[in-house]
Amino acid sequence: EQQVQQSPASLVLQEAENAELQCSFSIFTNQVQWFYQRPGGRLVSLLYNPSGTKQSGRLTSTTVIKERRSSLHISSSQITDSGTYLCATLGANTGKLTFGHGTILRVHP
Amino acid sequence: DPKIIQKPKYLVAVTGSEKILICEQYLGHNAMYWYRQSAKKPLEFMFSYSYQKLMDNQTASSRFQPQSSKKNHLDLQITALKPDDSATYFCASSQTGVNQDTQYFGPGTRLLVL
Numbered sequence: 001e002q003q004v005q006q007s008p009a010s011l012v013l014q015e016a017e018n019a020e021l022q023c024s025f026s027i028f029t030n031q032v033q034w035f036y037q038r039p040g041g042r043l044v045s046l047l048y049n050p051s052g053t054k055q056s057g058r059l060t061s062t063t064v065i066k067e068r069r070s071s072l073h074i075s076s077s078q079i080t081d082s083g084t085y086l087c088a089t090l091g092a093n094t095g096k097l098t099f100g101h102g103t104i105l106r107v108h109p
Numbered sequence: 110d111p112k113i114i115q116k117p118k119y120l121v122a123v124t125g126s127e128k129i130l131i132c133e134q135y136l137g138h139n140a141m142y143w144y145r146q147s148a149k150k151p152l153e154f155m156f157s158y159s160y161q162k163l164m165d166n167q168t169a170s171s172r173f174q175p176q177s178s179k180k181n182h183l184d185l186q187i188t189a190l191k192p193d194d195s196a197t198y199f200c201a202s203s204q205t206g207v208n209q210d211t212q213y214f215g216p217g218t219r220l221l222v223l
Contacts, residue, residue, distance in 0.1 A: 033211065035214075041197055042217070044214075048211045091165075093164075094157050095212070096165055098154065
C-alpha cells in the first residue's frame with residue numbers, strides 16, 4: 001500500500017496557466033515537504049509545511065494534517081517549471097521522509 | 110544544493126563486487142541521510158544519522174552499511190552487489206534529525222550493476 005499518494009500522476013499546461021497538485025497520506029506526520037526533481041534527477045526543496053498555508057514566490061502549499069492532505073499551487077506556470085513534483089511526509093524523531101510517486105508536470109509555450 | 114557533494118556521479122559495477130558511495134556536506138548540518146530511487150519506485154529512505162549516531166535503518170539487507178568518519182561525512186558501502194541494487198542513491202542532510210527540519214539533497218550517484 002502506497003503511504004503517500006499524489007495526484008494527478010501527470011499534468012500538461014499551457015504557459016501562464018495555474019496548477020494544483022494534491023498529496024494525501026495514510027501515515028501519521030506533523031510535517032509535509034514538497035520537492036521539485038529536475039529532469040536528470042536533482043531534488044530541490046520547495047516548501048516545508050507543518051500546517052496551514054505557506055508561500056514562496058509563485059508556489060503556495062496548504063497542509064491540513066488532521067485530514068492527512070496537502071496541496072501545492074503553482075501560479076502563472078513557466079516552461080522551466082516542467083519536471084516532477086514530489087510530496088514527502090516526515091516521520092517522528094528519525095528524520096525519515098516517505099515520498100509519493102510524484103506528479104510529472106509539462107508546461108508548453 | 111552545491112554544498113552537498115556526492116561522488117562519483119556515475120558508477121558501473123559488476124555483480125558480486127563492492128563499492129563505496131561518498132557523501133560530504135558543507136552546510137554545518139548534524140543529521141545526514143541516504144535514500145534510493147529505483148526505476149518506477151518512489152524515493153525510499155535507507156538510513157538516518159544524527160551527530161554520527163544511527164537513528165533509523167530501513168534497509169532489509171546488511172549489505173548496505175553507512176560509514177560516518179566525520180560529522181559532515183556519511184558514506185555508503187555496498188557489498189556483494191546485485192543487479193537489483195541499480196538505482197540512483199541520494200544523500201541528504203538537515204540541521205538536526207528531529208521533526209521540523211528541512212532536508213537538502215545532493216545530486217545523487219547513479220549506480221548500474223551488470
